[in-house]
Amino acid sequence: MRYGLKAIADQVMVITGATSGNGLAIAEMAARNGASLVLAARSADILEQVAVRLRETGVRVAICVADVSNPQDIERIADTAVSKFGGFDTWVNNASVGAYGTLEQLTLEDHRRIMDVNYFGMLEGSLVAARHLRSRRGGTIINIGSVLGDSTMLLQGAYSASKHAVQAATETLRIELEREGAPISVTLIQPGAMHTPFPERARSYLDEAPRLPPVLYDPRLVANAVIFAAQHRPRTLRVGSAGQFISLGRAFAPAISELLIKSFGKALQVSDDPGKPEWRDTLFEPRPAGSIDGTQDVFVRKTSYLLQVQKYPVAAALMGVAALTAGLAAIGQIRRSK
16 A cells, blocks of 8 residues: 655654664654654663753653563553654664673573564564554554674674564565555664664673674664655665675675684674773663764764665666766777877
8 A cells, every 4th residue: 555654854753772872863863853752762861861852952752661572661652652642653663682792602591682672572563563553544664673684793693683583574564564555664774883882782791892893884874764764665774885795795605704704703893992881781771871872993984875875776876877978988088089
């Protein structure tokens, strides 16, 4: 079923994991574009601080202290949106946790917790959102996956497994909703390595400080992808071309991809810079943060040409044709001048 999507300024957007990293970047960008917000996270203090700051810009903000691994909490998020704003138009499943270590080093409790938050929290959020959107107004569900939904990474096996599950469930939900003709768009955002506090906040069994493998990208690019998806219903948006080589390697040269991960995976994920140790380990309990960006000293790319091409494929194709035409004309001119 084709249906119109509202401009962001006319939307109510629900965002989970809204107090740091990608979630906070999404909240701030949505606020700048005039959206009304329902922000959910585990930390009441940080949620309130974020809400106060955003309300000062003139936007409407409601908060809900929630752990997405608890289905009742997810229902409360939806109820908050209904009671404060009469419903919502876009639901962003962003909340995520992680741990660094081998599969054996992580306890089964660690593994289950990562799946409970990253996968089951996303799944329950998607189903609750679909039920509300189907019965009220239609809209968009946006799930924040990862490039590791296509492949895997040494020392992040549990996180990779959870993002594989996110990707499969998101694609299945899209098919099911399209099959029934529901007025609901489902988008998967697949970021590469983003310069968020993730490695500083993850549980770690390493002797050295964890980090994300370079190249890192600005989390605001993920926010940009979400704002676009909320208005244009793309199936998938990838953010950061560097990380996508992992996906391509896994798809076309799996043996070589695994050899590279075995050889360099650990070296690319450890650092002498611990960032902020007081942020460490949010697997089961929240820690003070309230920051979009990580504090480790790394190079950060502020643009993603891959994202831009996906957003505007026709314009990108025309620019490519124009560049090719200009190149051929230049070659022809050089030949004629000889």
